Amino acid sequence: EERYESLSPSEFFYRNREIAGFSNPTRALYQTVRELVENSLDATELHKIPPDIKIIISIKEPPDLVSILVEDNGIGIPHEEVPFVFGRVFYGSKYVLRQSRGVFGLGIKMAVLYAQITTGKPIWIRTSTMNSKIIAEYRIKMDISRNMPIVISANFRKKRSKWHGTIVKLITKGNWTLARRRIEDYIRRTAMITPYADIYFKGPDVELIFKRNTRKMPTPPKVGKPHPYGIDLEMLRRLIEIHNRNITLRDFIMKCFEGVGEGIAHNFLEWARLNGDKKLKDLSTSEIENLLNKMKSYRGWRRPRALSLSPLGEDLLRKGIERILSPEYVVTVTRKTSSYSGNPFIVEVGLAWGGKIPMVRSPILYRFANKIPLLYDEGVDVARQVVDKIDWSLYRVKFPAPLAVIVHLCSTKVPFKGVGKEAIADVVEVEKEIENAIKEAARSLRKYLTLIERKRALIAK
């Protein structure tokens, strides 16, 4: 009667591709640009390479056959990794505790899949890593039912230059006419949040050139360890399993968890009434469960630190806002590290006033998460909810007013509402930090507005 089946991950996302942002040719074109650009920015910035990103969109065949090419000067992809990177869903290098744009190991595969099912064409890649002596060139499709790559062609040639980086080209069904505004908006906002990047975009009758206005870059994040508040039984069980079973409990918690030094380890073990000298291999299942409960309820752990994060900083954020919005006044605030459920995060906010910013009835909101511009689903984003609850009159802002709010959330785990990365869920700690950051910036804005009101009053006399 009922027929029971198993689906591979690629099969699942083929059937439910709208959940990843590939619902129709307009949205798919936008999402494809995003996936490629975000990969290129990670490949450069995470390795402190000043990004040079080239994006070229052309109409291959009217009305809706579109070619997209993205080139970067990043670290490249090891040639033996290329087939899985482009042809296997849930494959990537971002599965570690470190702030990056990529997190799911899915993005580029969705673009490959959509191009393949609408045009039958493979993705084309040229790439070379920094130390490699060869340049690899591949054409790849996906075996969707098995979640495996199909290598259509693979060519390798000697590298005669110092070139490193990746060029990716796709031919896909896409609606440039309907998608262009969002794509241009996305690229503009990308330039806002990465003022140290050179971005060149060429589309059908449009050319956008953003030259870096600074060579200063944020410090790349380092891979971190889990924090006691972020663990569960599965994680704890695995950490114990992969470690030298002769290790003591004390050494284990110091080695495996974020911010646990000798002093804290000692205090915790005493409070929890656990024997720190007990060997890991001697822990029973119920003792492991007890350890978990004690670790989650102990209040003396250090707050998670910012080593695995990479905020812009107030100076770079200001530069990016000035470059794109040309305001009369900008204030930026980068908050201290906070955390939710053991995941460290930092909120950065900018308020931009006047200049080229239009008069609006409520603040224009620019949302970013891990330096990704978020353009859709503003209605359910926590940032919009905070902006709407602020009483702006307390800061001498009377609408209509030329006010833009820029909110940037950095985290090892951004609480995205979906795999399409469009909106941030209303996690209480994040909401509070966004509110505090906006109010902190708004107090500076108030000083400025008070100042120019006084000047006007003086001039008026």
Added chain:
Amino acid sequence: EERYESLSPSEFFYRNREIAGFSNPTRALYQTVRELVENSLDATELHKIPPDIKIIISIKEPPDLVSILVEDNGIGIPHEEVPFVFGRVFYGSKYVLRQSRGVFGLGIKMAVLYAQITTGKPIWIRTSTMNSKIIAEYRIKMDISRNMPIVISANFRKKRSKWHGTIVKLITKGNWTLARRRIEDYIRRTAMITPYADIYFKGPDVELIFKRNTRKMPTPPKVGKPHPYGIDLEMLRRLIEIHNRNITLRDFIMKCFEGVGEGIAHNFLEWARLNGDKKLKDLSTSEIENLLNKMKSYRGWRRPRALSLSPLGEDLLRKGIERILSPEYVVTVTRKTSSYSGNPFIVEVGLAWGGKIPMVRSPILYRFANKIPLLYDEGVDVARQVVDKIDWSLYRVKFPAPLAVIVHLCSTKVPFKGVGKEAIADVVEVEKEIENAIKEAARSLRKYLTLIERKRALIAK
């Protein structure tokens, strides 16, 4: 430098469980109830069994160890299928073109996973299919890194009665105090949309009993075929591959696609200038691409039919609304079958006025998709956007007013915004149909409101 890894589907959803609705103990408890109840209602209703659903929640150990049990009189699960059904992500019987609550093959696995990582405990199942001579009892956990079940225990005994159905019990971390309102709300709305179901809910200091107020049930949906507007190259390639390669092109399109009879097949082949007698095995890749493009651009296909759908119908929808909202007046509208991208859908709307409905400043919205109550993310749901754009004054509704709007979308593919099934995306055809349905119902409401105004005017004299 970068470390490349592959994740299994269960591993992916373990790390990103908030995307499936398992973000914290409060939300996870709500989602667990949903996943179990929705499975039980599919297991009964899809097979024309009047549903008897029992839901029992108890606090196992304060403050947050909760036991959840759900029992149904459905078709049960074949005992050899139980391990994969409960222990493998992307496994199920809902991967066919037929309206059902379940679609992803993921729901129960998320509940099993969350319980396991918070308490270490397996899920317990007792089940028996209608024709089976045995009752199977299992305790199951998940091997999360491999996406395989771990059978902790399996017992089988002779069935001495005619019992059939499934009982599922989980022990999980959950916040009953914070989740209870939403859970009760969910159960109440489930009773609204399934007036033919007996639902019994027992929780810590609460008991809800909903007895069916009708034995009439909607006709179960049948598994359908894809419509030409819903296909892509991958689908077409596979359909060709699995079919007898000696079949002619004409027989192929008549056999494999929705609503293609001899006449339509003939007209299409003539319009497309294709040879209907050509054997499938003789089609080249470019001929297959050409066939796809022709099928997608041909305007003479029949509209998708309602065979694979199962709307409530105006009568049952009215009964459900009356049972739960106790209004003074109800009007219900079930629209004709429509479609988007080849996916058939039906919109049903109810307007409820007065009686126990409170005075509100904008209509209370009850959203349903495939008979699932949607409680979160109203802000980005297409139904909310339509309700807010309606000029209610044209229908003699002046706020504050005691008005509730019930919107039910039935489809073989509900355009959910995420795997958590909380909101419906703004697909143009769906938006238009919801608007038309509400306006149609609003015209009846207007007649009623006009009538009672006249009565009042008469009485006033």
